[in-house]
Amino acid sequence: MIHSEIHRSNRAGWLRAAVLGANDGIVSxxxxxxxxxAASTAHEGILLAGVAGLVAGAMSMAAGEYVSVSSQLDTENADLEIEKKSLEQNIDAEKEELADIYEGRGLDAVLAKQVAEQLMAHDALGAHARDDIGISENASPQPIQAAFSSAGTFTVGAALPLLVAWVVPGNQLISVVAISSLVFLALLGGIAARVGGASIIVGAVRVTFWGALAMVLTAGVGRIFGVAA
Incomplete structure (x- = not known):
């Protein structure tokens, strides 16, 4: 019977973008x-600011993720081109380099050389990409996926406190939005940790802490400028 393990590292790319988007949507x-x-703005003005923040934030997250992940992909492609040229110009040196890597990981010199030769005979560039450069197919950057994932989850996250603010009266708005948003953040942190295979409690606490800090600081700024006005 073949034992097949379930690994979560292949979720890292989209999970990071999704969690970042949802977290930023709720917090911001x-x-x-x-x-x-806190600045004593009318209810209509509060909702307008929230909607504007949702639209601007979603577009910012999409653009930011796309540019960031595209830059990472460009760097990896440039490294692969360098490695490809090196393989074309001096394949013997590349075999020795790969064998040295395997020997450093615990194989004896003879076996390390054999492994390097067989892997390079099968896929020389792929072998060097994995073991020399550290590029894995499972973790390959996906700019479009990251952009849509981040923007979509930002929109969902931002919609939650916005909906609460829409249905809650003005005199209770700050406390209800704050408490409900902290609950949303705790759920997000717990779910993300569960999907990623980490501690649910730790995931929930760390997301909630930073969200609470952001809300307290922003409320303080609003209160100061509201009084000053």
Whole structure:
């Protein structure tokens, strides 16, 4: 019977973008709503600020993720081109380099050389990409996927405190938005940790802490400028 293990590292790319988007959506929109509300702004103005923050934030997340992941992909492609030229010009030296890597990982010199030769005979560039450069197919950057994942989850995350602010009366808005957003963040952190195979409690606590800090600071700024006005 073949034992097949379930690994989670192949989820790292989209999971990071999704969690970042949802977390930023909840934190930034809730903080914006609380800050504007603390400045004694009318309910319509609070909702308008929230909607504007949702649209701007979603587009910013999409653009940021796309540019960032594209830059990473460009760097990896450039490294692969360098390695490809090196393989074409001096394949013997590349075999020795790969054998040295395997020997450093615990294989004896003879076996390391044999492994290097067989792997390079099968896929020389792929072998060097994995073991020399550290590029894995499972973790290959996906700019479009990262952009849509981050923007989509930002929109969902931002919509949660915005909906709460829409249905809650003005005199209770700050406290209800803050508490509900912290609950949303705790759920997000727990779910992300569960999907990633980490501690659910740790995941929930760390996301909630930073979200609470952002809301407190933004409320303070809103209160200061509201009084000053």
């Amino acid at each position: 929109t809730a903080s914006l709503i609380i800050g504007v509300a």
